[in-house]
Amino acid sequence: MRMNLDIVQETGASDRQVAYAAYNSNAFDDQKASIRAVTKTIPKNIWVDHLKRIQTDQDQQAFAELFGYFAPRIKAFLMKSGAAPGMAEDCTQEVMATLWHKAHLFDPSRASVSTWIFTIARNKNIDALRKQRRPEPEELTWGPEAEPEASDILVMQQESEQLSQAMKSLPGQQRELIEKAYFGDLSHGQIAAETGLPLGTIKSRLRLALSKLRQTMK
């Protein structure tokens, strides 16, 4: 396990390719052809399959790979949000443990894996650092007989990737402002309503996903 983790950290790209291949071969068998046609453009979003493997097979290898990629980023995120290194280390472990326990709640038609992990890390930050409860909206989950469609999953994952790309190409000042807002360096009065990011499509896809969920819940 330890050795595998090292490999992931040193060669992130080839890890992605391996897992990307796994994504093509294992997941969503009936939809495989259509998925293969689209996956070429979303090489980074293989983490969806890792979560599925944790969810269905309690796959520790998949977990170790996710850990190798995300844990150092979660720790950095928590430290930027004001946590001391030791605290950030402990919280990162708790965030990753929560990911394992809540893997069944991850809905890839509503969020990318990094977005979902961000929400867990944010809530841990509020709980452990700010000592506050975090009120969350009522749960909306797919019933046992309904699942998100593979095409919805792909579009959401693609949109999230495009958002990441757009974030990279933002002017430095704009990006800095967004970082400040998300790392708690701005009060809500100072936050700009215009992020300059193309959120419109994601928002309308999410709106659609929610109304589909509402229909299956009736």
Next chain:
Amino acid sequence: MNIMNKITHHLSDQLLIGYSAGTLPEAFNLVVATHLSMCDECRAAALSYDSIGGALLQEQPTEDLGAAALSKTLALIAKGSKAAAPAPAGSDLPDPLSAYIGGGLNDVKWRPIGLGVRQAVLKTSHAATARLLYIPAGAAVPDHGHRGMELTLVLKGAFSDETARFAAGDVEVAGEDLHHKPVAEIGHDCICLAVTDAPLRFSAWIPRVAQSLFRL
């Protein structure tokens, strides 16, 4: 609880970003989470702001973890998860709010604050105050201004003030510049969840005394 088709007054993008970033005071988070439970429009917006957080996380320069971090995490996992306390069953209010009340509207411990208006302060962090307001049909909350920001989410009934009419699910975002006198509509008592990040300022002297007595 989803009554989105009738909702016309939504949360501002600033508040949704603050909720997503996790930087709002607890009381504000409570209003946002309660509104999101009632309004899919704002829920979709909030989820889309989460995806900015996800993109930021992915782009983080990494911080090394201790050598045993993974095995420690696996040990944590082996211990099992703390089951979250389920929301009280059969509540007539959205889950996040019933969790703070410990039940539904019948479990609220109301205290009169004059002119038939009642309130119940909910326990949150001190950075802001959350309270439930019960305004009898036709009655008014005393004329007041704010030093900070006030959010008022309608749970039952409707009220109107100088700016507009607000019905179930609607949220009024009032800044320092708004001096208003909300009046509950005839026909139905109005129940709201209101939060402020600074004490309210009442115009008349008598409500000012009530304010010091009842933590308005």
